Amino acid sequence: MSSFRGLRAHKIKMPEVVVGIDAVKRLGEVAKAFGNKALVVAGRGSLESGRIKVIEDELAKAGVDFTIYSDFKPEPTLNQAEKLAEYVSRVLSYEKIDFVVGFGGGSSLDMAKVASLASANPRPIGQYMGVDKVLRKGLPLILVPTTAGSGSEVSKSIVLVRDGMKDGIVSEKVMADLAIVDPVLTITMPPSLTSMTGIDALSHAIEAYMSINANVFTDPLALKAISMVSTNLRKAYSNGSDLDARKAMSEAALLAGLAFSNASNCAGHAAASAFAVKYGVPHGVACGISLPYVMKFNMLAIAERLADIAIAMGIEGEGLSTRELAQLAIAEVIDLLMDLDLPTSLQEIGVPEEDIVKLADNMLKMTRLLEANPRRVGPEEARKIFEVMWRGDIEAKL
Ligand SMILES: [Fe+2]
CATH class of the missing domain: 3.40.50.1970 (Rossmann fold)
Structure with missing residues (x-):
């Protein structure tokens, strides 16, 4: 740590x-x-x-x-x-x-x-x-x-x-x-609302775990929430009347709420806030698009934390290095977004490429969230995150 x-x-x-x-x-x-x-x-x-x-x-x-x-x-x-x-x-x-x-x-x-x-x-x-x-x-x-x-x-x-x-x-x-x-x-939430609100909960848990204000109280809450979302969100999405899955998702959202309220979200919500309103993208969808890229960006600073997230997601860690596990956590977020029929790039939701510079500037205004991020986000970094997020190129260096 x-x-x-x-x-x-x-x-x-x-x-x-x-x-x-x-x-x-x-x-x-x-x-x-x-x-x-x-x-x-x-x-x-x-x-x-x-x-x-x-x-x-x-x-x-x-x-x-x-x-x-x-x-x-x-x-x-x-x-x-x-x-x-x-x-x-x-x-x-x-x-x-x-x-x-x-x-x-x-x-x-x-x-x-x-x-x-x-x-x-x-x-x-x-x-x-x-x-x-x-x-x-x-x-x-x-x-x-x-x-x-x-x-x-x-x-x-x-x-x-x-x-x-x-x-x-x-x-x-x-x-x-x-x-x-x-x-x-x-129970009455339609699948689209189930998926976007569920991804918001996952973003809260992962961002709270990445935050520099993560602590002994919020870490177990965040990891448990990540584990519960990983096991139950697909079920709640595909069968809304699965009460076990609904119960687990309500509990996960609660734990993630406690985690982020006491540790803060970080660059994921900052990036999402930079474009959600302008393009009419619901909050959870915007957080989902941002999350894997911000995890990738933060990997340089906190690979071991991302590896913990992979384990919480149920990924088998034996024989894998910290970096390999961290990569798998990011890949699992992308898989989950795809299973839930959610977009994974800005291009996919029709954001014009020429808006990238403006959106990166918007992200930099979210100072409270960026101050909690484990890796510094300056103008150069914000632009790079938006370029990669626009293309949907999770393999790109960040
Ligand atoms: Fe949120």
């Missing part, structure tokens, strides 16, 4: 978690302890499909009154967050809200965090973008994910689109008080 790791002290922070089949049925009893009136933040999809009923029923059973807010789109913008903040201050001016419940994919959970934040911090929300800028913890927050990927239910970040790029509010003050992770809620 490289000497720079584990030498600094790390603070570990996580919400209370209820995880397992039918965990959502505990919502009523735990919600009651938070008060009598909830603001439920859920995506329109949850309302239109009727999936929200499980939350409504549980709150009603417990005698908790609620209002639902759903006026935002997936991968929400800062403007949508400001609109929600305005709504929260308006509602709070004439009625008492005791707590917030977020229900849905990562975007809905992030917007629930915005609602909680807005209850105790003056607008505009934009001033809290960055690390540790939130002034006060807001209303208590319960998050209930319906996908297995974002890890938002346990993370301290809110991802918002600003000026065409993903940016974050990172603060312990936006972390949930309680995460309720029920795999049954993920």
Whole structure:
């Protein structure tokens, strides 16, 4: 292990978690302890499909009154967050809200965090973008994910689109008080959503394991998540009603969420953020394209860590060198992407070659993520990563 790791002290922070089949049925009893009136933040999809009923029923059973807010789109913008903040201050001016419940994919959970934040911090929300800028913890927050990927239910970040790029509010003050992770809620995800959210979870686990902030707490979480995704994502993708695979994926996403929230993602999410919004590529798909190239780039610095990842993936290590194992971990990510019908290059999703220079520049703006990367990414390196990623040439030197 490289000497720079584990030498600094790390603070570990996580919400209370209820995880397992039918965990959502505990919502009523735990919600009651938070008060009598909830603001439920859920995506329109949850309302239109009727999936929200499980939350409504549980709150009603417990005698908790609620209002639902759903006026935002997936991968929400800062403007949508400001609109929600305005709504929260308006509602709070004439009625008492005791707590917030977020229900849905990562975007809905992030917007629930915005609602909680807005209850105790003056607008505009934009001033809290960055690390540790939130002034006060807001209303208590319960998050209930319906996908297995974002890890938002346990993370301290809110991802918002600003000026065409993903940016974050990172603060312990936006972390949930309680995460309720029920795999049954993920059963209705279509294969395409299963694959992209599952690859997001894998990216969190691998990037947290590569991060310079990886530590004794996050390493086992990351490796276990990598192992569970490797065994179960193909199954969940090919047979959505395989409850064992769904359960394992929900648990893996949770572990990966805890890992990245306490160790940070690194260059993979930085590269993905550089092009996802501009070309309308869903977050998980963008992370999937970036992941193998960033692993390859990092191999010079942390081959032994990539070899650990290969072993966690179930690759037989006997007789192989560290570098051979590291290469196999990268090859396995590419195999997985192909099995899940996900793209493995920028060319494949129609990104024009002449945009490479601009995209590399965008990547360099993601300083918080790049600072956690084990190998320095400067202008030259970013351009090279994007050139190779555009061609899809995993054999190229990086
Ligand atoms: Fe992510």
